[in-house]
Amino acid sequence: MTVKLFYKDVYLTSFETTIIKKDYDESHRPYVLLNETAFYPTGGGQPHDTGKINDINVLDVVEVEGELRHYVESLPLHENKAFCCINWERRFDHMQQHAGQHILSAAFENTFGYKTISFHLGKDICTIDLEISDIKEIELNQIEAECNAVIRGNKPIMTKWITEEELSEYTLRKKLSVREHIRLVIIPDFDYNGCGGTHPKSTGEVSSLKIISWEKHKSHIRIQFVCGNRVLGLLHDKNKVIMVLTSKLNAPQEKMIEAADRLLENNKELHSKIEELTSQLIQYEAKSLSLEGQHINGVKLISTIYNHRSIKELQNIAREIVAKENDHIVILISDNQDKLQLVIARSEDVNLNLQLLLNEVLPAINGKGGGKPSFVQGGGDKLLTAAELLQRFVNVITN
Numbered sequence: 001m002t003v004k005l006f007y008k009d010v011y012l013t014s015f016e017t018t019i020i021k022k023d024y025d026e027s028h029r030p031y032v033l034l035n036e037t038a039f040y041p042t043g044g045g046q047p048h049d050t051g052k053i054n055d056i057n058v059l060d061v062v063e064v065e066g067e068l069r070h071y072v073e074s075l076p077l078h079e080n081k082a083f084c085c086i087n088w089e090r091r092f093d094h095m096q097q098h099a100g101q102h103i104l105s106a107a108f109e110n111t112f113g114y115k116t117i118s119f120h121l122g123k124d125i126c127t128i129d130l131e132i133s134d135i136k137e138i139e140l141n142q143i144e145a146e147c148n149a150v151i152r153g154n155k156p157i158m159t160k161w162i163t164e165e166e167l168s169e170y171t172l173r174k175k176l177s178v179r180e181h182i183r184l185v186i187i188p189d190f191d192y193n194g195c196g197g198t199h200p201k202s203t204g205e206v207s208s209l210k211i212i213s214w215e216k217h218k219s220h221i222r223i224q225f226v227c228g229n230r231v232l233g234l235l236h237d238k239n240k241v242i243m244v245l246t247s248k249l250n251a252p253q254e255k256m257i258e259a260a261d262r263l264l265e266n267n268k269e270l271h272s273k274i275e276e277l278t279s280q281l282i283q284y285e286a287k288s289l290s291l292e293g294q295h296i297n298g299v300k301l302i303s304t305i306y307n308h309r310s311i312k313e314l315q316n317i318a319r320e321i322v323a324k325e326n327d328h329i330v331i332l333i334s335d336n337q338d339k340l341q342l343v344i345a346r347s348e349d350v351n352l353n354l355q356l357l358l359n360e361v362l363p364a365i366n367g368k369g370g371g372k373p374s375f376v377q378g379g380g381d382k383l384l385t386a387a388e389l390l391q392r393f394v395n396v397i398t399n
């Protein structure tokens, strides 16, 4: 079995050892086994370490059936000596988040009796799920302050291997998932917990803990938080956004919500003004169109070809005309690059089924459409020009 150096010295970043096996797994991924290792394998909610073995990238570290596999980009051939270094920035970040989680979970449990049922250490943020269905902001603020007091207190974070028999001497925060190789992580007078992960030697190294938000997740409460350098990273990102918004909105941070509200209100007013003006424009267009047109078989036919107009606008213009005039048929076509779209409407007293008209003409442009006998819309490919399509409709109506 590989000796786990991270349990002897969690700050060990480089080491020399021997390679005891080089192999490929069932998915043909190359891996090596080392005599001893400082690479932490994925487990206990903590992601694996990365780094290099003989200058070859270590991509993943997993414990499989007692083998602590270091998955590498390629196998280091002809060598049995291994010079290893781990990516310390990544590992120390994990140590900060992991220890921060112990502190956060212990604070919730000690202060309010809220149990943590799961923990996730994500790439950007960490979460714990609490076994409660609701939480108040004032409770979150209190816990965050308590956690940061524990961090400032720079309490030792100790680890201890114990046997199952010795367990009775401790009150643990959560039930153990193992019965042998029991490792306790202890923050004296604050938290006693079984854990196989990596943590710094004192709470001060966690630096700070910030609760970002909370949400209901299934029947539980999920708390999002970050620790250590991630707090600074988060502050940096948020500060950048605020600075850009300050200049865009011409408002300092404390007036920013007000400024955004004013913009949204203004936008709403503009939107309703546009709607009003569009509706006026359409009435005007409809009026001007009804002055044109030709009389055929006792009806007045009005037709126009537009470029790039929406079917909704065509509908509104057509509706406006036939609602105000008797004996009218309106054909409006919009030429939209490779598509033709159209609306046909008639006054109530005109005896013509527009659905039948549509069905007769639309196949010429591979078109589709529908509606009711007095009002239809449709469209298709530009296999004819808009003028040719219009003429086909006129032909059917006049014959």
Ligand SMILES: [Zn+2]
Pocket: 098, 099, 102, 185, 195, 196, 197, 198, 199
């Ligand atoms: Zn832990």
